[in-house]
Amino acid sequence: MTGNVRYEYADGLATITLADPAGANALGTEVGAAMVSAVLRARSDRARVIVIRAEGRFFSVGGDLSGMGTADDPSAFVLELAEGAHRFITELIKSDAIVVSAVQGVAAGIGFSIAAAADIVVASEKAAFNLAYVKVGLSLDGGGSMLVHTLGLHRVLRLALLAENLTAQEAADCGLVARVVAPEELDATVDGIVRTLLAGSRDSLAATKHLVRRTAEPAAQEALRRESESISRLAGGPDGREGVAAFLAKRAPDFS
Numbered sequence: 001m002t003g004n005v006r007y008e009y010a011d012g013l014a015t016i017t018l019a020d021p022a023g024a025n026a027l028g029t030e031v032g033a034a035m036v037s038a039v040l041r042a043r044s045d046r047a048r049v050i051v052i053r054a055e056g057r058f059f060s061v062g063g064d065l066s067g068m069g070t071a072d073d074p075s076a077f078v079l080e081l082a083e084g085a086h087r088f089i090t091e092l093i094k095s096d097a098i099v100v101s102a103v104q105g106v107a108a109g110i111g112f113s114i115a116a117a118a119d120i121v122v123a124s125e126k127a128a129f130n131l132a133y134v135k136v137g138l139s140l141d142g143g144g145s146m147l148v149h150t151l152g153l154h155r156v157l158r159l160a161l162l163a164e165n166l167t168a169q170e171a172a173d174c175g176l177v178a179r180v181v182a183p184e185e186l187d188a189t190v191d192g193i194v195r196t197l198l199a200g201s202r203d204s205l206a207a208t209k210h211l212v213r214r215t216a217e218p219a220a221q222e223a224l225r226r227e228s229e230s231i232s233r234l235a236g237g238p239d240g241r242e243g244v245a246a247f248l249a250k251r252a253p254d255f256s
Helices: 029-044 065-070 074-094 110-116 144-151 153-162 168-173 183-198 202-216 220-235 238-249
Strands: 005-010 013-018 049-054 098-103 106-108 120-124 128-130 165-167 179-181
Touching: 005 029, 013 029, 029 074, 049 183, 065 074, 065 238, 074 110, 074 220, 074 238, 098 110, 098 183, 098 202, 106 110, 110 128, 110 144, 120 168, 120 183, 128 168, 144 153, 144 220, 165 168, 168 179, 179 183, 220 238
Parallel strands: 013 049, 049 098, 098 120, 106 128, 120 179
Antiparallel strands: 005 013, 128 165
């Protein structure tokens, strides 16, 4: 793992923390690999609950656009990044542990998908969710297309095509977020949920999670594969390159 991802384990609880507040917890290829390593450690430790947290103002602004902008082969860079993030999300879904995400700020792009991959999402009133891919000429990633199961077809289309924010309360109203709390109450609320889960039957909770997940997302692997192929192709194309360059230069993109 890198210093940008911290793993801690105690008494059945594994905590995975995105720890790069200066970089807004952007996900590069090394960070993705470290997150996969962390979730595999949680499996080895036989964690009953996994909590995903982040430090700083942002939960995660998504993929590392700076790395993408300087990569010799943006398509290959994005494919590696996407596949690492997808493996992390897949391992969370497959895990017998119940996954809780504590979202204290903006979760954008792949950050949105990581937060939403949890079984229970708790959000601060200051949190917001954004599928910002089209702003930089890219397509959904990290299971963004599977949000249809939670948010509904036309809400996902609106969020994805217009790159609009979904507030924490709006996310709760449509079922994505389980609790919306004041920022100072986030940690205590998550701790209370963790205590409830740790007091339950490991086998019962795991079986229930898998039954619900397999019904709601029967083709998750296929959806992730399609997303990897699409975002990788667009990253290497003219609009993807222009979108990232414009973002880094802080100007409006001039798409073809």
